[in-house]
Structures are given as structure tokens and as C-alpha cells.
Amino acid sequence: MQQQLQKLALFFGPILTVLVYFLMVSANFSHPASITAAIATLCAVWWIFEPIPIPATSLIPIAAFPAFDVLSAKQVAEAYGHWLILLLMGGFILSTALEKSGTHRRLALGMIKLVGSHSEKRIVLGFMIASASLSMWISNTATTLMLLPVAMAIVQCGPDNENTRKFAIALLLGLGYAANIGGVGTPIGTPPNLLFMNFYAQATGEVISFIDWMIWALPIVILFVPVMWLWLTRKLEANQSYDLPPVGKWRSEEKRTLAVFAVVAFLWVFRTGPFGGWSQLLGLTQANDASVALLGVIAMFMIPNGKGGKLLDWETANKIPWGVLLLFAGGIAIASAFTASGLSEILGHSMGFLTDLPPILLIVSICLIVTFITELTSNTATAALLMPILAAAGVAANMDPAILMFPAAISASCAFMLPVATGPNAVIFSSNKLSVEIMVRNGFIMNLAGAVIITLVVYFMVGH
Numbered sequence: 001m002q003q004q005l006q007k008l009a010l011f012f013g014p015i016l017t018v019l020v021y022f023l024m025v026s027a028n029f030s031h032p033a034s035i036t037a038a039i040a041t042l043c044a045v046w047w048i049f050e051p052i053p054i055p056a057t058s059l060i061p062i063a064a065f066p067a068f069d070v071l072s073a074k075q076v077a078e079a080y081g082h083w084l085i086l087l088l089m090g091g092f093i094l095s096t097a098l099e100k101s102g103t104h105r106r107l108a109l110g111m112i113k114l115v116g117s118h119s120e121k122r123i124v125l126g127f128m129i130a131s132a133s134l135s136m137w138i139s140n141t142a143t144t145l146m147l148l149p150v151a152m153a154i155v156q157c158g159p160d161n162e163n164t165r166k167f168a169i170a171l172l173l174g175l176g177y178a179a180n181i182g183g184v185g186t187p188i189g190t191p192p193n194l195l196f197m198n199f200y201a202q203a204t205g206e207v208i209s210f211i212d213w214m215i216w217a218l219p220i221v222i223l224f225v226p227v228m229w230l231w232l233t234r235k236l237e238a239n240q241s242y243d244l245p246p247v248g249k250w251r252s253e254e255k256r257t258l259a260v261f262a263v264v265a266f267l268w269v270f271r272t273g274p275f276g277g278w279s280q281l282l283g284l285t286q287a288n289d290a291s292v293a294l295l296g297v298i299a300m301f302m303i304p305n306g307k308g309g310k311l312l313d314w315e316t317a318n319k320i321p322w323g324v325l326l327l328f329a330g331g332i333a334i335a336s337a338f339t340a341s342g343l344s345e346i347l348g349h350s351m352g353f354l355t356d357l358p359p360i361l362l363i364v365s366i367c368l369i370v371t372f373i374t375e376l377t378s379n380t381a382t383a384a385l386l387m388p389i390l391a392a393a394g395v396a397a398n399m400d401p402a403i404l405m406f407p408a409a410i411s412a413s414c415a416f417m418l419p420v421a422t423g424p425n426a427v428i429f430s431s432n433k434l435s436v437e438i439m440v441r442n443g444f445i446m447n448l449a450g451a452v453i454i455t456l457v458v459y460f461m462v463g464h
Helices: 002-026 031-049 060-067 073-080 083-101 103-115 120-135 140-156 162-182 191-204 210-232 252-269 277-281 289-302 322-341 343-350 352-356 359-373 379-396 402-411 423-429 436-462
Strands: none
Touching (some): 031 322, 060 073, 073 322, 083 103, 083 252, 083 289, 103 120, 103 252, 120 210, 140 423, 162 423, 191 322, 191 379, 191 402, 210 402, 252 289, 423 436
16 A cells, blocks of 8 residues: 555656646746745655655755756755754764763663662653653664663563553553653754754744753653653553663763763753853854764764774764755755745745634644644654744744744654654564554554643743
């Protein structure tokens, strides 16, 4: 079925693209606006159905916009070399250094032991806290892959009975779901966060700093993880104790990697505040979060690991998901074309009816729509397509665009029903301990809970 859809998308995508262009022209829209709408349509269809790889589709804007005189070659190059792309790249590379050293595993097991292992509910909570915390700083898929073997080893220590099976389901779902939601806690946690920050800055001229994002997003993580835990462990009754794997003594490689990452995190958080942050204190006002990330990367390549090598080598660093960077860049290029062609303004005015809806109803509607869309589509691709439209709608409606954009960005990471929805979902499903029915049943409740929590946080913190 999937292959048939891909073949249809490969054939009908270009046809639909041409049709959109001529419909726009016949409705007296300008050539740049018509071309932009057509190219965005092609990217949307191919991003959703993937007849060719998503990164390959993401190259269409860099080829098409200059060719059809919508953007100059310089403007497109600026989109693909945007500082947020560099920040994401730096964050990815730093996370590979953490994985190479094993620091992330030590931190995870430390957090799990801190919560306790003398009851199944506590073990699930410990894994969820560790998963959510690590996913703020490294890939949520990598976090899940790292913790899955530990979780499976613990499950296998229990007796083969119904309660152990319930424990396995709660533990695996908690691990994957917490990784999904943990990624929203920091700007580098997942790409939709940075897409929001970029498009919001374009629409309003206001820059959302690292700490600004965390002030908005961390309450969602802090509220959502306990809600998930209470739901997933509601049927667990046993207080069986489990032995966690030993971690041994701290190695020099782990200490040095953690030290560099801690310095980078400190510089990210306090770059602009309080009182102007270190960038103003040192007169380095042009420094940005990408600068900090890449300096951290360089330090990882320079510092010895205590075993004759360095904390990071290129073979390890080269394993980052380059395709995600291309997808991110393609989304920024499309947004730039929306603005340059005037299509953003047209879309914004056409969505002026949004001001007639009560704010809380508007926010929860956005949350639900985006959450269920991303069950079947890439969350980054969904955010790349929606952010410029929601930004334009907010400006046209004379409201802070963040009220529309922020819940959409967060909700793009809150798809819990299907294995294909997110990387962590796919990883926990691969354990063969979960059925699609179990994921759908629990994930549907989590989707609804996420929409409620995000709506309340946005309504009381972002909208006021």
C-alpha cells in the first residue's frame, strides 16, 4: 500500500504542482506567489508520501526558487546556511561525542538509581525522567536506542507472568513517550523548535533566546511526564525490586566530555540573560548559540580522551543526520519565498477569521490538528510547512504569532499512537513487546492529554 502511494505521489505531485500554478495565475496572483505556492505543494506532497527521500525533496527549493526568479541565489544560500542550521549541526555533533564516551548511559542509570528500583512504578518513573532529560540535549531516537537494552534486561529479570508483561509495556511506552516530549524542553532538542524560533524572528523581528524557549517549554515537560507516568503505570501493583546494571567508576573520557557539554549548556542558557548575559558583559553581542555549539565541537576535537585519542573524531561526528539539516534548510527557504513573493501576506489575510475564535479553542484546535497530522508525516516537515503560514496568520490577525506557532511546534513532537510517527516510537516497537493496538490505545490518550497540557501552558504563559 505504501509503495503504491509513493508511486502515485511521484506521478501526481508534479501534475498537482502545475495545476496549482495555473490556478493561482488565473486568479490574478503574481508570478512569484504562484511559483512559491506550486513549489511548496510539490515539497508537501513528496515530504508526506516520500516517493523520493525527504532530504532529496528538500533540495527542490535551492534549485527551483532561483531558476524561477523567486529568490536570488544569495537568498537561497542564506537559508541553507542559516545560523539555526549551524546550531542544529553543532548540537548533533556534540550529542555524538556524548554517545561515543558513554556519558549519556552513566547519567541515565544515575537518574534511574536516584529515583529507586525497589518498585516497578519507580523504575518506570526513573527511566522516563532519564529519557526526557537526555532527549533535551541529544537525539531522542539515540536516547531511546541507548536505554532500550537496559530496559529489556530489567524486564527479563522478572517472573514470566501477567504483571511482568504489564510492567514491560509501561516501561517501554514510558521510555519512548518521554523521549518524544523531552525533546521540546530546549531549542536543540528537536528541529521543530528551531523552525519556530526562526520563523517567529522573521515575522516579528524578535529573537527567542535559549532561556526564553526553556521558560515556555520546560513547564510542558514537567507537567506531561508525571501525567504519562500515572496513566501508563495505573495497572501496576507489584513492588518487586530489580537490579540495575553497574556503571563502574567515572572514566577520564566521560568526565572531560561532560565538562565540555556542561560549559556549552551554561553558555547557551546565559548568553542573553540575566542582565544582558555574558555576551553583553564581554562585548560579544554578535555571538549566537551556533557559535557556542561549534566552539564546543572544536574543543571536543582538541581535548585528549585519556586513551591516546581525542574526545571526538570525524568518523563519529560524520554520523549525524545530514538529511535533517537539508529538510530544515528547505523549510527555511520556502518560508523566505513566502515572504519575498507576498504569499505570506495573502495567506495571513485569508486566515483572518481566526480572530473570531476564542483563544483557548484556537490553541487546542491547532494542537489536535498538528498532533494527529504528525502521526503519519515527518514532524520537521510538518513544522516547516505550517510555521510560515501560522506566522503570517498571526501578524494579519494582530495577535502575537507565538500563540499560533508555539503550540504547533510543540505538538509536532507529540505523536504517540503509531510506530512510524517518531523515531522513539519505532525503536520501542522494535522490541516485539508491543502491538500496534496497545500503542494506538495508549497513544490516543497521550495525544489528547498533550493537547490539553500544551493549550493550558500556551494560554497562561505565552498568550499573556
